[in-house]
Amino acid sequence: MSSLTEERRRMPAPALRQPSPPHSHRRRALAPYLFLSPWLIGLLVFVMGPMAASLYLSMTDYNFLQDPNFIGVDNFVRMFTSDPRYLSSVVVTATYVLVSVPLQLVFALALAMLLDRAIAGIAIYRAVFYLPSLIGTSVAVAVLWRTVFGSDGLVNAALGAIGIDTTHSWVGNPDTALMTIIALNVWTFGSPMIIFLAGLRQIPRSYYEAAEVDGAGHVRRFLSITIPLLTPIVFFNFILQTIYAFQAFVPAYIVSNGQGGPADSTLFYTLYLYQQGFANFDMGYASAMAWVLLVVIAAITGINFLLSRYWVFYADGDR
Amino acid sequence: MSTLTAPTSRGPAAGDRRQPPTNRSRSGGQWMRRIPIQLLVAAGALAMIYPVLWMASSSLKPDSEIFSGSANLLPETFRWENYAEGWNGLREPFETFYLNSFIISALAVAGNLLTCSMAAYAFARLRFRMRALWFAVMLGTIMLPYHATLIPQYTLFYELGWVNSFLPLTVPKFLATDAFFIFLFVQFIRGIPKELDQAAQIDGAGPLRIYTTIIFPLLRPALVTGAIFTTIWTYNDFFSQLIYISDTALYTVPLALRMFLDTTGESAWGPMLAMSTLSLLPLVVMFVLFQRQIVEGISTTGLKG
Numbered sequence: 001m002s003s004l005t006e007e008r009r010r011m012p013a014p015a016l017r018q019p020s021p022p023h024s025h026r027r028r029a030l031a032p033y034l035f036l037s038p039w040l041i042g043l044l045v046f047v048m049g050p051m052a053a054s055l056y057l058s059m060t061d062y063n064f065l066q067d068p069n070f071i072g073v074d075n076f077v078r079m080f081t082s083d084p085r086y087l088s089s090v091v092v093t094a095t096y097v098l099v100s101v102p103l104q105l106v107f108a109l110a111l112a113m114l115l116d117r118a119i120a121g122i123a124i125y126r127a128v129f130y131l132p133s134l135i136g137t138s139v140a141v142a143v144l145w146r147t148v149f150g151s152d153g154l155v156n157a158a159l160g161a162i163g164i165d166t167t168h169s170w171v172g173n174p175d176t177a178l179m180t181i182i183a184l185n186v187w188t189f190g191s192p193m194i195i196f197l198a199g200l201r202q203i204p205r206s207y208y209e210a211a212e213v214d215g216a217g218h219v220r221r222f223l224s225i226t227i228p229l230l231t232p233i234v235f236f237n238f239i240l241q242t243i244y245a246f247q248a249f250v251p252a253y254i255v256s257n258g259q260g261g262p263a264d265s266t267l268f269y270t271l272y273l274y275q276q277g278f279a280n281f282d283m284g285y286a287s288a289m290a291w292v293l294l295v296v297i298a299a300i301t302g303i304n305f306l307l308s309r310y311w312v313f314y315a316d317g318d319r
Numbered sequence: 320m321s322t323l324t325a326p327t328s329r330g331p332a333a334g335d336r337r338q339p340p341t342n343r344s345r346s347g348g349q350w351m352r353r354i355p356i357q358l359l360v361a362a363g364a365l366a367m368i369y370p371v372l373w374m375a376s377s378s379l380k381p382d383s384e385i386f387s388g389s390a391n392l393l394p395e396t397f398r399w400e401n402y403a404e405g406w407n408g409l410r411e412p413f414e415t416f417y418l419n420s421f422i423i424s425a426l427a428v429a430g431n432l433l434t435c436s437m438a439a440y441a442f443a444r445l446r447f448r449m450r451a452l453w454f455a456v457m458l459g460t461i462m463l464p465y466h467a468t469l470i471p472q473y474t475l476f477y478e479l480g481w482v483n484s485f486l487p488l489t490v491p492k493f494l495a496t497d498a499f500f501i502f503l504f505v506q507f508i509r510g511i512p513k514e515l516d517q518a519a520q521i522d523g524a525g526p527l528r529i530y531t532t533i534i535f536p537l538l539r540p541a542l543v544t545g546a547i548f549t550t551i552w553t554y555n556d557f558f559s560q561l562i563y564i565s566d567t568a569l570y571t572v573p574l575a576l577r578m579f580l581d582t583t584g585e586s587a588w589g590p591m592l593a594m595s596t597l598s599l600l601p602l603v604v605m606f607v608l609f610q611r612q613i614v615e616g617i618s619t620t621g622l623k624g
Contacts, residue, residue, distance in 0.1 A: 042491060049471070050469075051467055053470075054468060119357060127606070129363075129364060134606055138555050138599065143592075144370055147592070148370050154373055293464055294464055297464055
C-alpha cells in the first residue's frame with residue numbers, strides 16, 4: 001500500500017495531464033494477453049497439445065523407439081477382450097474407490113461432528129487428525145505401511161496383545177493387501193474432516209435451538225438439520241475424493257515394489273498404466289488407458305452432478 | 320463450475336468471517352456428560368497418530384528390537400547410528416537429496432506464484448475477448464488427470480533433451496500449468512476493492528503498474544497459501560520424479576527412500592525408518608508453522624492436503 005501512495009505523490013496533478021496518446025489504447029488491448037501469455041503457452045504446449053497427441057497415440061502402436069503406426073481401436077479392444085491384467089486393475093481400482101471413499105467420508109463426518117461439540121483442545125485434535133492427510137501420499141508413509149502391516153509388524157503386535165497370535169502378512173497376502181491400502185486412504189480422512197468442520201460451523205445455532213424447543217431429539221436434529229444442510233459439502237468432498245482416489249499411485253507402488261503384487265492384488269490402474277508405458281514402453285496402449293481413465297472420471301463426475309439435483313440441498317436456493 | 324469452491328467458502332475472505340468458536344457448554348453437568356466423548360476422541364487421536372510415533376521411535380531402535388513384537392514407544396536401547404547409517408546409506412549422502420527436493424520446490428513456488436498470479440489478474444480484472452470461455456477452459460484443466468497428457472509430455476521432454484534433469488519438473492510451473500492456483504488467486508483478487516485499481520488508473524497507471532504495485536502486494540495472503548501448497552505437493556510428488564529422474568545425484572527425497580528400500584531392503588529397517596522419519600520432518604515443520612493457512616486453504620477451497 002505504501003508504494004501506491006508514493007506512486008500517487010510522484011504523479012502530476014490530474015489537470016496537468018496530457019490526454020493519453022493513441023498507442024496506449026493498443027497497449028491496453030494487448031495487456032490481457034501479455035498477462036495471460038505464460039498460461040496460454042503452457043495450456044497449448046503442456047495440456048491441449050499433449051491431450052490431442054495422446055488421443056492420437058491411443059490409436060497407434062507407439063513404442064517410443066519407432067514411429068507410431070495407426071491401428072484404429074485395437075488398443076481399446078485389447079484392453080477389454082484379451083488383457084486380464086487390465087481387467088483386474090479395473091477391479092482393484094474400482095474396489096478401492098468404492099470402499100475407501102465412503103469409509104473415509106463417514107470417518108471425516110463423524111470426527112468433525114465430535115470435534116464440533118466444543119470439545120476441549122479442538123486445535124490439537126484437528127492437527128492430529130489432519131496430519132495423516134498431509135503425509136499420507138508420501139513414500140515414507142507407504143514404507144511405514146509396509147512395516148506396520150508386515151508379518152511381524154505393529155498390527156500383529158496389537159492383535160497379539162489382545163490374544164490373537166498371528167504372523168499373517170497383511171501386505172504379503174493377496175486377500176488382504178488391497179485392504180491395507182484402503183486403510184491408508186481411510187486414515188487420511190483429515191482433509192475432508194476439516195471441510196466438514198467448516199461446514200458445521202456455518203449451520204446457525206438457532207436452527208438446533210428451535211428444533212429442541214419443538215422437542216426434536218439428537219437423532220432427529222442430525223437427520224433433519226445437520227444432514228440436509230451439509231449435503232453440499234458431502235457432495236463436494238465426495239467428488240474430490242473420488243477423483244483423487246482414481247489416481248492413487250504411491251502406496252500401491254511402494255507396498256508392492258512397483259509390481260502390483262501379490263498376485264496383482266494391488267495392481268492399481270495408474271500402476272498398470274505406468275508399467276505399460278514406462279517398463280514395457282507400450283506407450284500407445286498406455287495412452288489408450290489414460291484416455292479411458294479420463295473419460296471414466298469425467299463421466300462419473302458428470303453423473304454425480306446430475307444425481308446431485310435429487311439429494312443435494314442448497315439453503316440459499318440459488319441452484 | 321462454481322461447485323469447485325468448497326461450499327463453505329463465501330468468497331476469498333471466508334476465512335475472516337469464521338464465527339467465533341461458540342461456547343456451547345451451558346452447565347457443569349453438560350461438561351460431565353462430555354467426558355466419554357473426550358475419551359473416545361482422545362483414544363481415536365492416539366490410534367491415528369500411533370503408527371507415526373512408532374516409526375519415529377523405531378528409527379532409534381536396533382533391528383532386533385523393532386520387530387520383537389513390542390509396540391513400546393520407548394526404545395530399550397537408543398541406536399542413534401541408524402541416522403548416520405541411513406544418511407550415508409546410498410551412493411550420495413542425503414543432503415544431496417534434500418537439496419534437490421528443495422531446489423525443485425523453490426523453483427515450483429516461484430513459477431506458480433508469478434505466472435498464476437499474472438493469469439489470475441487478467442481473469443479477474445482485465446477485459447478481453449471470450450474471457451468466460453477461457454476461464455471455463457482454465458477451470459476444466461484443474462481436475463484433468465495428469466495421465467491424459469503423460470506420454471506426449473514425456474516424449475516432448477525427451478526430444479528436448481530434458482529427461483534426467485529438473486527442467487520437466489519446473490519449467491511447466493513457469494507456464495502456469497497448476498491452474499488450481501489461478502483459480503485461488505482469481506477468487507482472492509475479486510475480493511480486493513476495485514476502487515484501488517480505478518484510483519491508480521485515474522493517476523495514469525497501466526495494467527502492469529496496477530499489477531505490480533496494487534494487486535501483487537495485496538495478494539500476499541493468497542500467495543502464502545499458494546507457496547505452502549506448492550511446496551507440499553512438490554515435495555510429496557513421487558510419480559513425475561520417478562519417470563523423469565534416473566541419475567542418483569539428481570534424486571529427490573522420495574526417490575532416495577524408494578532406492579533405499581530396494582537396495583538395503585529388509586536388512587536395514589532402523590536406518591530405513593530413520594530416513595523415512597526425517598523425510599516427514601519438513602512437512603511437519605511446515606504444518607506447525609502454517610497451520611492456520613493450511614486449514615483455511617483446505618476449508619475454503621478443498622485444496623488437497
